[in-house]
Amino acid sequence: MKEIMGGITAPKGYRAAGVACGIKKENKKDLALLVTAKTAAAAGVYTKNIVKGHSLQLTIENMKTGLVDAVLINSGCANACVGERGYQDALEITSYCAKRLNSNPSRIVFGSTGVIGVPLNKDAIIKGIDACIEQLSENGGREAATAIMTTDTVCKETAVEFAIGGKTVRIGGMAKGSGMIHPNMATMISVITTDACISRNLLEELFRKITDKTFNRISVDGDTSVCDMAIILANGMAGNQPIEAGSQDYDIFAEALYLVCEKLSKMLARDGEGASKLIEIVVEGAGSAREAHEIAVAIAKSPLVKTAVFGEDANWGRIITAAGYSGVNFDPDKVDIYIGDILTCLSGVAQAFDEEKAREVLKKGEVKITVNLNSGNEKDRMWTCDFSYDYVRINASYRS
Amino acid sequence: MKEIMGGITAPKGYRAAGVACGIKKENKKDLALLVTAKTAAAAGVYTKNIVKGHSLQLTIENMKTGLVDAVLINSGCANACVGERGYQDALEITSYCAKRLNSNPSRIVFGSTGVIGVPLNKDAIIKGIDACIEQLSENGGREAATAIMTTDTVCKETAVEFAIGGKTVRIGGMAKGSGMIHPNMATMISVITTDACISRNLLEELFRKITDKTFNRISVDGDTSVCDMAIILANGMAGNQPIEAGSQDYDIFAEALYLVCEKLSKMLARDGEGASKLIEIVVEGAGSAREAHEIAVAIAKSPLVKTAVFGEDANWGRIITAAGYSGVNFDPDKVDIYIGDILTCLSGVAQAFDEEKAREVLKKGEVKITVNLNSGNEKDRMWTCDFSYDYVRINASYRS
Numbered sequence: 053m054k055e056i057m058g059g060i061t062a063p064k065g066y067r068a069a070g071v072a073c074g075i076k077k078e079n080k081k082d083l084a085l086l087v088t089a090k091t092a093a094a095a096g097v098y099t100k101n102i103v104k105g106h107s108l109q110l111t112i113e114n115m116k117t118g119l120v121d122a123v124l125i126n127s128g129c130a131n132a133c134v135g136e137r138g139y140q141d142a143l144e145i146t147s148y149c150a151k152r153l154n155s156n157p158s159r160i161v162f163g164s165t166g167v168i169g170v171p172l173n174k175d176a177i178i179k180g181i182d183a184c185i186e187q188l189s190e191n192g193g194r195e196a197a198t199a200i201m202t203t204d205t206v207c208k209e210t211a212v213e214f215a216i217g218g219k220t221v222r223i224g225g226m227a228k229g230s231g232m233i234h235p236n237m238a239t240m241i242s243v244i245t246t247d248a249c250i251s252r253n254l255l256e257e258l259f260r261k262i263t264d265k266t267f268n269r270i271s272v273d274g275d276t277s278v279c280d281m282a283i284i285l286a287n288g289m290a291g292n293q294p295i296e297a298g299s300q301d302y303d304i305f306a307e308a309l310y311l312v313c314e315k316l317s318k319m320l321a322r323d324g325e326g327a328s329k330l331i332e333i334v335v336e337g338a339g340s341a342r343e344a345h346e347i348a349v350a351i352a353k354s355p356l357v358k359t360a361v362f363g364e365d366a367n368w369g370r371i372i373t374a375a376g377y378s379g380v381n382f383d384p385d386k387v388d389i390y391i392g393d394i395l396t397c398l399s400g401v402a403q404a405f406d407e408e409k410a411r412e413v414l415k416k417g418e419v420k421i422t423v424n425l426n427s428g429n430e431k432d433r434m435w436t437c438d439f440s441y442d443y444v445r446i447n448a449s450y451r452s
Numbered sequence: 453m454k455e456i457m458g459g460i461t462a463p464k465g466y467r468a469a470g471v472a473c474g475i476k477k478e479n480k481k482d483l484a485l486l487v488t489a490k491t492a493a494a495a496g497v498y499t500k501n502i503v504k505g506h507s508l509q510l511t512i513e514n515m516k517t518g519l520v521d522a523v524l525i526n527s528g529c530a531n532a533c534v535g536e537r538g539y540q541d542a543l544e545i546t547s548y549c550a551k552r553l554n555s556n557p558s559r560i561v562f563g564s565t566g567v568i569g570v571p572l573n574k575d576a577i578i579k580g581i582d583a584c585i586e587q588l589s590e591n592g593g594r595e596a597a598t599a600i601m602t603t604d605t606v607c608k609e610t611a612v613e614f615a616i617g618g619k620t621v622r623i624g625g626m627a628k629g630s631g632m633i634h635p636n637m638a639t640m641i642s643v644i645t646t647d648a649c650i651s652r653n654l655l656e657e658l659f660r661k662i663t664d665k666t667f668n669r670i671s672v673d674g675d676t677s678v679c680d681m682a683i684i685l686a687n688g689m690a691g692n693q694p695i696e697a698g699s700q701d702y703d704i705f706a707e708a709l710y711l712v713c714e715k716l717s718k719m720l721a722r723d724g725e726g727a728s729k730l731i732e733i734v735v736e737g738a739g740s741a742r743e744a745h746e747i748a749v750a751i752a753k754s755p756l757v758k759t760a761v762f763g764e765d766a767n768w769g770r771i772i773t774a775a776g777y778s779g780v781n782f783d784p785d786k787v788d789i790y791i792g793d794i795l796t797c798l799s800g801v802a803q804a805f806d807e808e809k810a811r812e813v814l815k816k817g818e819v820k821i822t823v824n825l826n827s828g829n830e831k832d833r834m835w836t837c838d839f840s841y842d843y844v845r846i847n848a849s850y851r852s
Contacts, residue, residue, distance in 0.1 A: 103776030103784040103800075133772060133784075135801035168769025169802030278773055355755065359847035369568025372533060373678055376503030384503045384533075400503075401535035402569030441841050447759035 053308060059209025061193035062224035063247035065089040065289035068192035070199030073180025075128035075166070075173055083177060084196035085184035086123040086243060087153060092285035094120040094161070095256035097263045099280035106138030107131045107164035107172075108279050110146065114158045118252040120285050121155035123243055124162050124184075125200050126177055127228070131164035132278050134171045141172045149181050163241050165202060165228065165279050197226035200241055203446055204228050208319040212308050216301045219292040221248045223305075225312045227282075229270075229320040242267060242282040242316055248305055249288035250295040258306055259284045266313035270321045271352040271436045284309075321435035322417075326442030330418045331361055335375075336431035337424040343380045344432035347423065350378035351434070358439035361419055366410035368396040375423060382425050390422040399426075453708060459609025461593035462624035463647035465489040465689035468592035470599030473580025475528035475566070475573055483577060484596035485584035486523040486643060487553060492685035494520040494561070495656035497663045499680035506538030507531045507564040507572075508679050510546065514558045518652040520685050521555035523643055524562050524584075525600050526577055527628070531564040532678050534571045541572045549581050563641050565602060565628070565679050597626035600641055603846055604628050608719040612708050616701045619692040621648045623705075625712045627682075629670075629720040642667060642682040642716055648705055649688035650695040658706055659684050666713035670721045671752040671836045684709075721835035722817075726842030730818045731761055735775075736831035737824040743780045744832035747823065750778035751834070758839035761819055766810035768796040775823060782825050790822040799826075 061068050068086045076082040096115050098108060114120075124145070131138050146160040153160075164172065187195070197209045211224035227242035244259075259282075267282050288294075295301045322330040333351045338344035351357055354374040360367040368389045376384065389397040392413035394405050413419065461468050468486045476482040496515050498508060514520075524546070531538050546560040553560075564572065587595070597609045611624035627642035644659075659682075667682050688694075695701045722730035733751045738744035751757055754774040760767040768789045776784065789797040792813035794805050813819065 101773060101776040102781060103772055130769070133769065133797065133800055133802050168773065169797070278776060355843075356847055359844050362844065363847070369530070369533065372503055373501060373568065376501040376678060381502060397533065397569070400533055402533050439844060441844050443755075444759050444762065444839060444841050444844060447756055447763070 053212060053214045056211050056213045056222070058211045059193035059197050059224045059226045060086055060243055060245045061190050062211035063222040063245050065247055065287050066245050067188040067190055068196040069184040069187035069189060070192070070195035071180050071183040071187065073183065074176040075126055081195070081199035082126055082128045083180035083184060084125045084199035085181065085188065086196055086245070087188055088121060088285055088287045090287045090289055091159065092120050092287040093250065093252035093255055094118055094283060094285045095252065095259045096281055096283040097260060099277055101278045103132070103278045105130050105132035105164055105279040106134065107142045107162045108281060109139060110142040111161050111163065111281065114161060117158055119159050120161055121159040122149060122153055123283060124149050124160060124181065125241060126164050126172070127166055127200050127202050129164060129166040129170055129172050130168045130279050131172045132168045134169060137171060141174050145174060145177050148178050152181060152185055161283055163279065163281055165200070165241055168278065193224065193226065200226065200228040202228060203325055204323055206323055208316055208323070210312055210315045212311055214304055214308050216248065216292040216295065216304060219290050221290040221292055222246065223308050223312050225316050227316040227320055240267065240277065240280045240320060244282070244284040244312060246284070246286045247288065247290035248286050248295060249290065249292050250286050250305065254295065254297055255284060255286050258309065262306070262310050262313050266310065266317040269434050270317050271349065271434060318435055321437050324437035325446045326440040327437030328440055329361060329438045331436045331438060332418065332420045332433055333436065334420065334422045334431065334433045335425070336422065337426045337428060338430040339428035341430045341432065343382070344430045346380050347375045347378045348432045348434040350374045351421065351423070352436040355439055358436065361414060362438035362440045364411050364414040366391050366394070366396060366407065366414060371421060371423065372397060382427060386426040388424040388426065392420055453612060453614045453711070456611045456613045456622070458611045459593035459597050459624045459626045460486055460643055460645045461590050462611035463622035463645050465647055465687045466645050467588040467590055468596040469584040469587035469589060470592070470595035471580050471583040471587065473583065474576040475526055481595070481599035482526055482528045483580035483584060484525045484599035485581065485588065486596055486645070487588055488521060488685055488687045490687045490689055491559065492520050492687040493650065493652035493655055494518055494683060494685045495652065495659045496681055496683040497660060499677055501678045503532070503678045505530050505532035505564055505679040506534065507542045507562045508681060509539060510542040511561050511563060511681065514561060517558055519559050520561055521559040522549060522553055523683060524549050524560060524581065525641060526564050526572070527566055527600050527602050529564060529566040529570055529572055530568045530679050531572045532568045534569060537571060541574050545574060545577050548578050552581060552585055561683055563679065563681055565600070565641055568678065593624065593626065600626065600628040602628060603725055604723055606723055608716055608723070610712055610715045612711055614704055614708050616648065616692040616695065616704060619690050621690040621692055622646065623708050623712050625716050627716040627720055640667065640677065640680045640720060644682070644684040644712060646684070646686045647688065647690035648686050648695060649690065649692050650686050650705065654695065654697055655684060655686050658709065662706070662710050662713050666710065666717040669834050670717050671749065671834060718835055721837050724837035725846045726840040727837030728840055729761060729838045731836045731838060732818065732820045732833055733836065734820065734822045734831065734833045735825070736822065737826045737828060738830040739828035741830045741832065743782070744830045746780050747775045747778045748832045748834040750774045751821065751823070752836040755839055758836065761814060762838035762840045764811050764814040766791050766794070766796060766807065766814060771821060771823065772797060782827055786826040788824040788826065792820055
């Protein structure tokens with residue numbers, strides 16, 4: 053297993069492009085197209101928000117077949133809450149894209165991210181599809197990853213290579229978010245590609261399991277967008293024998309996919325809007341997995357914990373407080389809390405610690421907070437980021 | 453029913469004081485004492501956080517009798533998570549206070565708000581009690597209200613006067629919070645006094661009902677402190693016949709108490725940390741009261757809604773998004789959203805509106821957001837505030 057350069061076009065048979073079609077101002081890239089030479093088995097996970105963008109509604113329909121030839125994503129406009137025309141626009145756009153690619157509209161995944169309540173500029177996207185097709189390239193992954201960015205400050209892609217049955221297999225991925233799961237500008241979208249041969253059912257089951265431990269373990273501000281999606285395509289062009297459930301090949305593939313999703317997840321959290329640090333919240337010693345998760349989420353969402361980390365203030369009182377209101381019933385007198393490796397609270401009681409050392413720990417780009425409930429063997433972890441002035445600045449006037 | 457000057461010492465028989473005993477820096481007031489000439493029937497509501505401050509633990513014990521002679525509150529130190537000495541300190545402090553007032557320790561309510569994990573300066577508080585007793589005054593309500601402030605920028609008190617059975621009755625109150633329900637510095641504490649004669653059971657039932665619609669409908673950042681409490685004292689010194697359940701007197705008293713709690717609640721939300729505006733979130737047309745409440749809470753807690761209001765940006769997409777992830781199952785295609793009286797979304801579809809007019813609405817000190825689900829007759833409302841740079845500044849380095 054090794055990390056390699058590249059992203060969605062690292063595996064065999066994928067080409068991509070990213071262009072500026074005119075949705076965003078200042079000629080910024082805003083349309084990405086990914087095409088696979090052979091139809092891919094595909095699986096996806098989507099926002100749980102009951103309000104869903106029109107492009108995503110169509111994609112969820114299309115994904116029922118589990119077969120995908122291309123993924124088209126625009127940034128700058130969410131295509132959400134615009135009435136019936138929203139779905140109609142998405143249909144026309146995917147139909148055009150399918151026609152140009154000699155595919156079927158139901159094999160096109162379409163994602164939109166941006167402002168809610170503004171209709172898509174359909175003509176611009178149609179022209180953009182033409183431009184993308186002209187520029188499709190086996191080195192186009194980065195262009196596509198750039199075109200899906202909104203307030204992201206860095207382009208997010210990663211890829212790994214490994215062997216299955218003597219064949220070289222690759223998994224690549226890109227993501228955008230600027231923090232997971234914002235409603236307007238920072239819908240989280242991720243596209244993963246692989247040239248592995250694996251059945252759609254197995255892929256779906258595994259992808260669900262792994263996204264639950266990675267993309268679903270990020271929080272920037274607790275807001276869940278109407279357009280979130282993560283999609284995986286497997287086109288089989290690596291030539292391996294189909295991966296079987298329970299085999300060693302399966303384990304290797306699962307490990308590789310986990311690495312890609314984990315890396316993209318941490319990139320998303322670290323690049324949360326206005327973030328200066330990645331925070332990992334580990335909750336251990338819980339009586340149940342659900343309890344560990346609920347406490348980790350409460351801490352990861354707490355604006356007070358996040359502003360304290362921004363201020364490099366080892367304010368563990370806010371951590372135990374967030375655990376306390378998480379809804380989980382635990383014994384506060386058993387709780388230990390570490391900031392980095394510094395013990396700040398033992399059995400629910402404040403410990404004397406070196407504030408300067410704590411500040412050193414909090415100055416780093418990655419901060420780990422560990423809460424041990426000492427009441428069982430279950431654990432969980434979340435990734436989040438600190439809460440800064442820039443978060444407020446970015447979000448105070450997004451539409452302007 | 454008329455609003456009058458004053459706060460907790462407006463009703464008959466109450467004296468109060470607020471002094472600087474040395475917990476806070478710069479000689480700021482940090483200890484408040486309220487004494488009633490006749491023992492009061494009392495009721496309270498407390499934080500639901502399973503981590504509870506030691507002073508609050510003792511108060512909850514003491515309140516079981518429902519009889520109170522005095523309320524002592526220190527700011528600057530939460531007396532939480534310091535181990536067994538925390539409860540012991542609280543016991544010794546209330547015992548001293550009771551001795552000085554010829555009362556019983558179990559009749560003293562003790563509240564602490566401030567940093568978690570730091571022991572109380574018991575000697576300072578003991579001396580502070582002496583100083584308070586010397587300064588007790590029928591005009592001391594404001595001094596007490598000032599002494600319980602933490603990051604509050606304004607002192608919060610209010611009082612009303614009304615007649616019951618020919619007798620003049622008053623209700624007064626004070627509160628601190630700087631936004632409800634912060635874990636460290638902005639624990640919400642409120643003390644309400646009345647000279648009405650009412651049984652403890654009736655008082656408790658009514659107080660619970662009213663706090664649920666007022667103090668429990670405020671959110672600043674969703675964080676629930678370990679020391680929150682609201683206490684009401686009724687000393688009967690107005691001389692009215694005991695208020696009976698279901699009587700007209702009861703209705704008058706309930707209305708007056710609601711007004712006092714509502715006013716204090718709105719003061720708390722408006723003075724949320726860093727806040728520049730009070731936001732009222734109204735959810736109507738819901739299928740059930742629970743659903744209306746859950747949607748109102750999700751919107752009130754959304755950092756994206758709150759930063760948009762700070763930026764005076766009529767970004768209703770964030771409002772429908774927060775409703776969508778609230779966990780309530782509603783039909784997005786029926787939702788209408790108003791910002792002030794401006795319709796921004798009708799039946800789930802974006803409406804053209806005058807952005808300049810919307811900006812005018814959002815420039816005001818009070819902003820009302822109305823979400824109509826058009827699916828029933830239930831409604832609810834929450835008060836919150838906007839999310840500003842100052843929220844981050846205040847919370848990034850509280851302990852320093």
